[in-house]
Amino acid sequence: MTSDIVTFVFNIIISLVFFLIKLLLLPIDLLIQQFIPSVSSAFTAVGTFLTLIASGLGWAISAVGIPYSAIALVATYWIFKLGFPIIMWGIKLAIKWYVALKP
């Protein structure tokens, strides 16, 4: 249950970061593409290269022989380690607001 909540919060954070990156960089990207398209192409090529690497990550893990359960364990640990304090902080903040606003 806790793990699901933590994962949910993590997904929200990731989505928020995604959204903000897109929102903030959209005009910059459009300007770059409009006026210095070659630079835009270079950026896109770098992004494509990273995506290519990402697409090969699963194969690399498979080639090294690392079990997926170990990767999932590490990922869950870090999500919990980084996400749980935020949840606790959020709960504390909510309680503080409730106490402050309580008539």
Add this chain to the structure above:
Amino acid sequence: MMLLWKNKLTNLRQFGLLFFSAILLLPSFLLIIFGNSVSASSIYDDIFTPVEAAVVSEKGNPSNSIDISLIWSSLIAGTYSGDLNYTRLSSCTTGGTPISTHWANTLISEDGAWSTSIANQTFGGNMAGMSNAGDFLIVGFKEHKSTVSLEFTGPETNAQINYTGSGGSTNYAATIYLNSSDELIVTCYSSTLATFARVEPSDDFNVQPWFTTFDITYPSGYEGPEIPSSASLPKIQIYPTVMIVVQENNNVRLNGDNTWLDTYNLPNPDYMIYTLTNEAEEVIEATRLFGPYPQFDSLPNGNYRVFVNAIYTDEDILAQYEFMTTEFFISVDGTAYSVFWNPAENSYCSVRGGYEWNCEISQPGDEPSLITGEPEEWTAEECTVDGYPWIDLGACVRNGLHYFGEYLGINGPSITDSSSPFFQFDTNTFGLTSILVAPITILNNLAGAEYTCNTVELPLPYMSDDLELPCMNTYYITYLGDLYTLWQTVINGIVSYFVIVGILRMVKDAKDPQKDKIEVLAL
């Protein structure tokens, strides 16, 4: 501060001047651009619709006038009315030597009947007797050099037509003017500096019509129609055609379709370039060929483009034609079909059959017999030649055009529409966003344990096949067995150990009231 404002005002003033200048100049530019295009178009139309240029009609006696119009560069047409006699018709001399070999073919009447009575270099007679219809044409051929000097002697007026053609180099030029004696002078220069634009052959006079660069001097006060110059005529755009056959085994074959050569009576190109790209416009294969047609075998499923370019180096051909890039969209998905280029529409004609093609071919190269497919779907003649679908292009065009995009349920240009930055932005493959988003995507996938192994396919340069790296765990399980299980157990144990240690440390830190800071992922 004052200096700064002064500079700003100066810049503003300059900008304003530029802005208003642009506004004032814009109509001029538009006029130039569109004015020229309209002019070229109308000239082009006029050429195909012979116009009688009333060059001298108002000069001479109306009853004995000659109207001269140039239909094509090699055709000089005059409309004769009245009882007019010509006194001399002579061939030119090249280095003083008269050429009279082809004179029989240089004077024809309007109805196309060749006049064979002018084989002599100089002769006389009654023009009316030669062409009762009243129109005559002087036809110059590129095969021979000739100067035609016609002097018409009427009761009350004299006119002279000088026509000079230059053979071999296929160059003609002409000047038409009236001399001081109201003589009409048409002089066609043999000029190697002239540029030409050949138009579609005309069957009317069985000649190869050529536009000529005319150097025309019109008489003072002349207000009649002007003879166009080929310099203002647009080049004919030619799309080289091929037939593309997509086979069920994902092989793509290109077969010959020489209609574009036949239509324009063109020689074979010096070479052809066939380029195959994927949907992302990445060149998979580019082939430069002199003879045989290329084939692209075992393509992965997907959408592709095939670009066909004809390369000529002959300057005379390049001066007349503009060779366009023929672009095909093809989809390779294990389904057999054919794609043609329809020159009339400059578009595809894609035929996809879901039925068996078979027919008998008695001799290689013969046209196959009629095989009717599914009439409600397609009524073209279909069968196979050497195992490849054969479809009559004419029938294909006649019976209907199946545009490739329509068949696929997509519009061809929609593929290029994806180049819109907004679309690419949504797919996280655009600009800076793609760089920043890629690691986060990896992190997100790692957190969701979504990294299952997928076969890695890497395109290899100059190879039609991709390098495929299969997932190794299946091989490890097969060939290593328990050793692989033991390895995974050890890895799991080590990872679990560090995770547990981390959790214990986290719990220990949680007890410490001095360590309630919030740790966040540093992005």
